[in-house]
Amino acid sequence: MAEELDLMGQDSDGDSDEVVLTPAELIERLEEAWMNEKFAPELLESKSEIVECVIEQLDHMEENLRRAKKGDLKVSIHRMEMERIRYVLNSYLRCRLMKIEKFFPHILEKEKTRSDREPSCLSPEEFAFAKEYMANTETYLKNVALKHMPPNLQKVDLLRSVPKPDLDSYVFLRVKERQENILVEPETDEQRDYVIDLEEGSQHLIRYKTIAPLVASGAVQLI
Amino acid sequence: MDAAEVEFLAEKELVTIIPNFSLDKIYLIGGDLGPFNPGLPVQVPLWLAINLKQRQKCRLIPPEWMDVEKLEKRRDHERKEETFTPMPSPYYMELTKLLLNHASDNIPKADEIRTLIKDTWDTRMAKLRVSADSFVRQQEAHAKVGSSTAPFVWACCEGTITWWAACLATQAGFKKQKFLRNRPTCPE
Numbered sequence: 001m002a003e004e005l006d007l008m009g010q011d012s013d014g015d016s017d018e019v020v021l022t023p024a025e026l027i028e029r030l031e032e033a034w035m036n037e038k039f040a041p042e043l044l045e046s047k048s049e050i051v052e053c054v055i056e057q058l059d060h061m062e063e064n065l066r067r068a069k070k071g072d073l074k075v076s077i078h079r080m081e082m083e084r085i086r087y088v089l090n091s092y093l094r095c096r097l098m099k100i101e102k103f104f105p106h107i108l109e110k111e112k113t114r115s116d117r118e119p120s121c122l123s124p125e126e127f128a129f130a131k132e133y134m135a136n137t138e139t140y141l142k143n144v145a146l147k148h149m150p151p152n153l154q155k156v157d158l159l160r161s162v163p164k165p166d167l168d169s170y171v172f173l174r175v176k177e178r179q180e181n182i183l184v185e186p187e188t189d190e191q192r193d194y195v196i197d198l199e200e201g202s203q204h205l206i207r208y209k210t211i212a213p214l215v216a217s218g219a220v221q222l223i
Numbered sequence: 224m225d226a227a228e229v230e231f232l233a234e235k236e237l238v239t240i241i242p243n244f245s246l247d248k249i250y251l252i253g254g255d256l257g258p259f260n261p262g263l264p265v266q267v268p269l270w271l272a273i274n275l276k277q278r279q280k281c282r283l284i285p286p287e288w289m290d291v292e293k294l295e296k297r298r299d300h301e302r303k304e305e306t307f308t309p310m311p312s313p314y315y316m317e318l319t320k321l322l323l324n325h326a327s328d329n330i331p332k333a334d335e336i337r338t339l340i341k342d343t344w345d346t347r348m349a350k351l352r353v354s355a356d357s358f359v360r361q362q363e364a365h366a367k368v369g370s371s372t373a374p375f376v377w378a379c380c381e382g383t384i385t386w387w388a389a390c391l392a393t394q395a396g397f398k399k400q401k402f403l404r405n406r407p408t409c410p411e
Contacts, residue, residue, distance in 0.1 A: 023252045031232075038224060057252050073280075074249050080274060081251045087231070187362035196365060205358075205366045 023057055027085060030054050034092040036215055039172070039222035041208055042165040043099045043107055044215065048123045054089055058082055100130050103165050105158040108134060134158070167209040174203050177219040184210060233317030234270035239284040241265075242275065269318065273325050283326035286311070286318065291332050294339040301346045316344060 021029065033047045061082055065075055100107060100122070108130055111122060122130060138158070146154045179198040184206065186192060198204065203223070214220045246259040256267055264284060267275075275281040288294070288311035301308050312318060319340045327333040358366055 024254045027253050035224075061252060073244070073246060077249060077256075077271060078251065080270065081253060084231075084270065085252060091228075184365045196367075202367060207365075210365075 021053070026050065026053050026057065027088075030085070030092065031088055032221055034088050034095070036222045037092055037095045037099075040212075040215060041167060041169045041171075042212075043096060043103065043121050045119050045121055046096075046123045046126065051089065051093070051123075054085065058085060058089075096126065097129070099165075100126060101133060103162065104130050104134050104137070105162050106164055109159060167212065168207055170205055171208045171211075172203065172205050172223045173211060173215075173220045174223050175200055175220050179214060179219055182210060182214075229314075230317050230321070233314035233321070234268065234273075236269050236312065236314055236318060237266045238269050238272050238286065238318075238322070239264045239266055240272050240275060240281040241284065242281045244280050269321060273321060276326050276329075283322060283329045285322060285330045288312070288315075289319070289322070289330065289336060291335050291339065294336060294343070298339050298343045298346070301343050305350070307347060307350060310343075315340065 029047075029050050033044075033050060037044055061078060065078055068075055107121060111120065111127065111130075114120065120127075141156060142154075146156065175198040178200045181195045182198060183193055183195050186194075198220070211220055215222060241262060241264050242259045243261050244259060245261055246257060248255055248257040253268075256271070257265060259265055272281065272283055276283055288297075297308070297311075319336065322330060323333050323337055330336065
């Protein structure tokens with residue numbers, strides 16, 4: 001059992017940027033992605049590499065455990081840890097699916113107009129899911145209501161009827177990399193814009209819109 | 224993020240246990256643990272410590288800050304100061320709750336500790352309410368949150384309260400937008 005598990009101590013290949021992560025770092029990245037996705041009002045960039053690596057680690061561990069002795073204390077401890085990781089992974093994916101279902105026309109529109117250089121917000125499977133969801137919703141609306149309407153009212157513009165994500169909502173964040181000169185827009189007309197510096201390790205409450213690019217780059221962590 | 228999820232995150236904190244079994248080093252995905260030898264203290268994450276305790280395989284050692292005199296000092300300090308004072312751990316509430324629920328036999332004066340932590344928590348919540356209220360009233364667009372910043376101070380991961388404060392701020396934003404939409408536009 002010990003020899004098989006020695007593999008866990010080695011580095012595993014990370015994402016397409018050829019970053020090598022230890023399994024512990026991988027799990028930490030997954031948890032960060034999970035927290036960011038939970039607190040961000042919009043769908044964030046798809047972290048498919050992290051998801052794939054985590055699934056690979058879990059499968060690898062499952063394989064090892066199947067070959068090990070039954071009823072061993074080690075086995076139950078490993079299983080508990082795997083359940084915890086699976087929970088984070090599932091919660092992350094569910095959160096994304098919920099946002100896709102909520103904002104599907106805007107997400108698909110964004111995907112259509114995205115340039116090749118920008119990373120995608122959707123994994124291939126999520127993209128297929130979003131398209132199918134849209135098609136199903138359109139068919140449903142048509143069959144249940146629209147086809148019974150007068151001919152000039154039979155179209156519905158989903159982009160206008162489905163609410164957009166509220167980027168003005170407030171989020172809490174912790175700063176991982178120092179940032180300077182972040183412009184804070186005023187709430188009222190009497191106040192003026194002002195700039196703030198974000199010190200490393202500090203925590204803030206601010207509008208999501210102001211710091212959205214920092215979440216994408218990993219300079220801040222939503223909490 | 225609901226209370227159960229905050230507890231889930233709190234369970235990653237390391238605590239010391241004294242096992243009554245022996246096991247060589249285990250290589251979890253999240254890191255290495257052990258080796259375990261009967262009678263020798265070892266650090267493990269809280270989720271494992273609680274599970275081993277439930278299976279009667281170990282004794283839990285309370286963290287160094289979980290002591291009646293130290294907590295009394297903290298509580299009094301918190302009551303005196305207007306802003307937040309630093310807490311021993313970002314998850315002090317969850318750690319206390321889990322350790323006292325599952326291992327109160329390993330922790331001396333458990334009830335007093337429970338009361339002291341609850342008092343400290345109540346004081347901090349009162350400060351947070353006052354601060355969040357003024358944040359929203361003055362329609363601030365940003366707040367730095369930390370253990371010694373006035374007027375708005377808050378310590379990380381006090382779960383449901385953070386969610387509540389963020390909601391409150393967002394709602395205030397909504398009210399403002401609705402008001403603005405109905406105002407006639409001013410000529411440039």
